[in-house]
Amino acid sequence: MHEPEHHASPAPVIEGHCDPRFGAVRDAFASNFRERDELGAAVTVQIHGETVVDLWGGWADAARTCRWERDTLVNVWSTTKGVTALCAHLLADRGLLDLDAPVAAYWPEFGAAGKEALPVRHLLSHRAGLAGLREPLTLEEFYDWEVTTARLAATEPWWEPGTRSGYHAMTYGFLVGEVIRRITGRLPSAFLRDEITGPLDVDFTIGLPEKEADRAAELVHPRAASAGEQAAVFAQLAPAAQAALANPLVGAAQANSPEWRAAELPAANGHGTARAVATLYGVFAGRGRSGDHRVLSEQAAERAREGQGACRDLMLGAGFAHDTECALGLWLSGPNSSYGPNPRAFGHDGFGGSCGLADPESGVSLGYVMNRMGPDIADDPRKMALVEAVYAAL
Known part of the structure; x- marks a missing residue:
């Protein structure tokens, strides 16, 4: 949907806490509203587990x-993927998942169509060649876990697995998530709640419980974009990229719907606060620790x-002027x-602008969430302004 035009809107009130040392982060956050068309947003920065900006x-x-x-x-789109990866790394750390074992x-059903030897690490690193399904997928089918995972198990890769990365925008959550379910008997949302967010008291869920709907922000398309304009862009992509990014085509309207919020979409429908994102990515920044809790061993956190x-990513290459490198999730x-x-810091961006960041060397973790979606898949100018301000203050 398009936001109605507002002329001469008052500057938003910025609330929360900011350590004086990180005043530049507050300034950048305020500038995002004045200069970068921010609507609503939050940012949290932790240094060695201590919250310095909220x-x-x-x-x-x-x-x-x-x-x-x-x-x-707010729905954080693909920033969810780093949280789903955390679930997989927890299973690997417990000896229940071997990242080099065949999926x-x-x-077992996944071994069809020449995939019998494809290792788990290819799922985490977007190198499985399963970026999207060849046959059209309706929204109703997309929201059906059993239907989508069965189709992925039966399909053949678009390219030779392991040779290149190609962003698995939506299929990542079903692929990694079904491995989690087969091992634990629980969908990723339940495993995350039981094993990570519950014990850590973190306000983040895959999907959104109906009782929390009143707390959810409304996602808003960029002013310059509409669903029709978005579809026209995707129509110009190669078939594999169309399958990855537009089968089915989803945007703010879908993500605001009860059906989206009720679905299990571990690649894209995590809902949380910036504080929650900073804490979850802080497990990686803390080399496996979150406060007094050891979530992962140091070795598992480093392996991530x-x-x-x-x-040059096969799905996103046209949107970047440089090569990128995916780690394990x-x-x-x-x-x-x-x-x-x-260069060894790591994280994940979400469609439209959100971000989770982990830097073990400096102890920094950051969560940025917002509801006005920008046009960029990654490195949104609002996020980059905040990241640059953090490091300038260190």
């Missing part, structure tokens, strides 16, 4: 009738950022500094 402001709806509150939740060892080979900052100047 800010929120703006509006939770397009009509600007509801202010963004401390506990406002079919856990999910093992690069799997830099290349997250992306390395690399020479383009997507997650700050440390």
Whole structure:
């Protein structure tokens, strides 16, 4: 949907806490509203587990009738993937999942169509060649876990697995998530709640319980984009990229719906606060620790950022002027500094702008969430302004 035009809107009230040392982050956050068309947003920065920035402001709806509150939740799109990866790494750390074992060892049906030897690490690193389904997928089918996972198990890869990365925008959650389900008997949302967010008291869910709907911000398309314009762009993509990014085509309207919120979409429908995102990505930044809790061993936390080979991503290459490198469920900052100047920092962006960041060397974790979606798949200017301000203050 398009937001109604507002002329001479008052500057939003920014609330929360910011350590004086990180005043530049507050300034960048305020500038996002003045200069980068922010509607409602929140940012949290933790250094070695200590919260030094926790800010929120703006509006939770397009009509600007509801202010963004401390506990406002928002769909963070693919920032969810880093949280789903955390679940997989927890299973690997417990000896229940071997990242080098064939996926079919856990999910026998997956061995069809020449995939019998495809290892789990290819799912995490977007190198499985299963970026999308060839046959059209309706929204109703997409929301059906059994239907979508069965089709993925039966399909053949678009390219030779392991040779290149190609962003599995929506299928990632079903692929990694079904491995989690086969091992634990629980869908990723339940495993996350029982094993991670519950014990850590973190306000983040895959999907959104109906009882929390009143806390959810309304996602808003960029002013310059509409569903029709978005579809026209996707129509120009190669078949594999169309399958990955537009089968089915989803945007703000779908993500605001009860059906989306009720579905199990571990690639794209995580809902949380910036505080929650910073805490979850903080497990990686803390080398496996979150406060007094050890979630992962140091070895498991380090393994999450093992690069799997830099290349021009087969699905996203046209949108980047540089190679990128996926680790095991997250992306390395690399020479383009997507997650700050440390090339070994890592994280994940969400469609439209959100971000989770982990930098073990500096102890930084960051969560940024917002409801006005920008046009970028990654490295949204609002996020980059915040990241740059954080590192300038260190």
